[in-house]
Amino acid sequence: MKRTKVVRFVAGVAAIAMAAAGLAGCGGSSNSASGSNGGKEGDLDAALQKGGTITYWTWTDSAKAQAAAFEKKYPKVHVKVVNPGTGMTVYTKLQNVLKASSGIPDISQIEYQAIPQFSVPGNLLDLSQYGFAKYKNKFVKSAWEGVTSGSSIYGLPQDTGPMVMFYNKQVFDAAGITNPPKTWDEYMQDAKILHEKDSSVYITNDSGQGNFITSMLWQAGSHAYKVNGTNVEINLNDPGAMRWAKNWDYLFKNHYISSLTNQGTEWYQAANKGKIASVVSGSWMAGAFKSSVKETAGQWRVAPMPSYDGKPASANYGGSSEVVLKKSANPALAAAFLRWLNTSQESIDLFKQSGGYVSTKKELSSQEFLNEKSDYFGGQQINKVFLESGKNVVSGWQFLPYQAYANSITMDTVGKAYQGQTTFEKALKEYQKALVTYGNQQGYKVTGK
C-alpha cells in the first residue's frame, strides 16, 4: 500500500522532470529582429586601429595560419581561433550558446545550407551596413547567393563545392564504356552494364546523407523549398524532385547502387579496390581522393555531373562562409576581420595552400590555376571542370530555415526507399510531412504542397 504510493509519487516526479527537460530542450524560436545596427564602412578601420579580442569558431584547416597573419598585420587585434567541431556539431553549439546568451563567438564558419537557420531568426549581423555589397562581383554567383537574402548580406563566402562526377576510368573501360555518362539516362544504362559485368562493382554509392539528397534535388531543377521570411512552402514532389526520384528508384530497385557511406572506412576500402566506379560530389572531394584513395591513383578522372536533358546543370554540395553573430560585443571589429579573412589576397592564398577550393572569381579563373595538371587524375586539368560546374549551378535554389535539422532526419522517412520498402516519391512525401510538422513547431508558417 505504502509502497505503491511511493512508486506513484516517484513516477510523477520523474514525469514532471522529463517534461521540464523536454520544454527547455526544444524551446521556441527567438524573436525575429531585423535591420541594421547603424554601422558604417569607416567603423571597420577605426575598430582595427583601436584593437580588441574576438573569437572565431571554425573547422577550416588554415584558420590558425590566417589568424596569425591577420594579427601580424593588425597587432592590436587578438583573434581567438576555436574549433568546436564540424558542421552539424557547430550549429548545435551555436544554437545552444544563442539560447543561453553567453559564450557566443563573434564570428563563425557556417555552411551555406545552414545560413537561413540563423539569419531568419535574426541571429546574424547584416553586413550591408558596412558597405559589403561592393564585394558582390568578387565571388562566384552561387556563393554570393548563398550568403545573401534580398539586400541583406549575412556573411562572406569562403569555399564552394560545385558538384562534379569523379569516375574510375579503368573500371569504366573494363566494362567497355569509353565515355563517361553525359546524361542521367546514360548513367542508368552504365549502372546496369557495370554491375552485370562484375557484380561486386557499383556505379556509385549512396547511404542517404541528407545534404547529398538536397543537392541532387537542387540539380534536378526542384524548387522544393520556397522561403519568404518565416513563411515556408515545401513541395518535395515537384517535377524536379520527381526526376531524381525516378532515377533513384531504378538504381535501388535493381540493386545497381551500393549503400556505403561516402568517406567512411568501408567506402575508402571499396574505392581503393576499384569497386566504386564513380562518385558525384563537391569539388572538395578531390582532396579526399588524393590523400586516401591511393591504390587506384591515376585511374580517376573528373567529368561534369550528368544532367537530365544533356544541357550542363549542377549544384553546390557543401561549401562554407563566415558570418558575424549579431550578439557580438564588437561587431565592427568582427566585420573587419571577416573582410580581411575572405577578401584579402594574403588570406585567400593561405586558404588555397591548405587545399581549399576558393570562391573568388579571380582565383578560379586565373590561367595558372586552370592549367594546373593533377597527376592523381591522370594529368587532367580538373580545375577547369570545377569552374564549369560552378558556372552551371542551377539558380534560384533556397534552403529551409532549419536545413541542418532537416538533413539530419532525412533517413527517418526517405530511408525506407533506400531499403526498397517504398518508392522515393512516397518517401519524399513522408519526409515533407515531417518537415512541415517540425517547422510549424518551431514557429515558422509552413505549408506543404
Add this chain to the structure above:
Amino acid sequence: MSRKNTKNAATVAVSTGSGVRKNGYSRRHSPVLFIFMLVLALYSVIPLLWLLLNATKSQADILSTFGLGFGHKLNIVENLKATFTYEDGSFLRWLGNTVMYVVIGAGGATLLAALAGYGMAMFDFAGKQIVMAIIIGAIAIPGNALVVPTFLLFAKLGLTNTPLAVILPSLISPFGFYLVISYVQSGVPREIVESARVDGAGEVRIFFQIVLPLLMPCIVTVLLFAIVSTWNNYFLPLIMLNDPKWYPLTVGLAEWNAQATGSATPKPIYNLVIMGALVTVIPIIIIFLMLQRYWESGLSAGSVKQ
C-alpha cells in the same frame, strides 16, 4: 564474498561427482547454451580485436586491407607517436582532462554517495521518505535528458565551457547513493555504531574509522561505476564545452573522426582515431580487471535481506 564460496563449493561438487572434471564439465552443459555464450563472447571480442589489429596499420592499410588481418607493414610505433604529437599534442591534453574529470568527478561522486548514503540509512529525520522518493526518481531519469537544461542553467552562472561544467554534474550519482543506503542497511550493524557512540567516538570518527572500512566493497563498486561513466561520458562534455582544450578523450576523438567527412578540406586521420581509441580503452580495462572481484561482491550485497 559469500557468492564466491558457493561457486567454489559447486565446482568441488561437480569435480567429485564426475571423476574426470574436464569431461564431466562439457557433457553436463547444454550445447545450445555453449553456442549462445560463444556467440556473445565473439560479439564482445571481435570489435576489440579489430581495434587492436587496425591500431597497427598505416592509414593506407586501414583503408585498403582486410579488417581482421594485419596490414602490409607494422605501423604501431608511428601511429602511437603521431597520436600523441598531432596538433601539438591535443591527445595528451585530452587524456589529462579525462583523468582530471575522473579523479575529481568520480572520486567526488563516490565520497558524496558514501557520506549521504550512510546518513540516509543511519539517521532519521523529517521528510526522509520524500528525499528517498526523489532520489529513486532521479535514478529513473537518464542523465542525458538533463544535459540541455543543465547547460542553460550553467550558462546563467557562467560555468559553461569550463571544467566545472563537466565535473559538477558528474559529482551526483543517485545510483551510487542508493547502493550505499542498501549496503549500510544490510552490512553495517547499528549496534557497532551505537557502541562506538557509547565509547565516546564522534560521528565523523565513527564514519571514517568504523563504517568506511565496512563499506569498502560497496564503495569500490560505486567508484567503478562512477569511473566508467565519467571516463565514457560523451554527451555532457559535447554540449558543455566549445573549446577543444577542455575536451575529454571521447569528444576529442569524435572530432578527429569527423575530420574525414567535413567538407572544404576533408582530412581523414583514421589511424590516429583508432590508435587513440585503443589507448583510451586500455586504462578502463585495467581498472575493471583490478576491481572486478570487489564489483561481484558489491553487486550482490544489497540483494539478500537479512
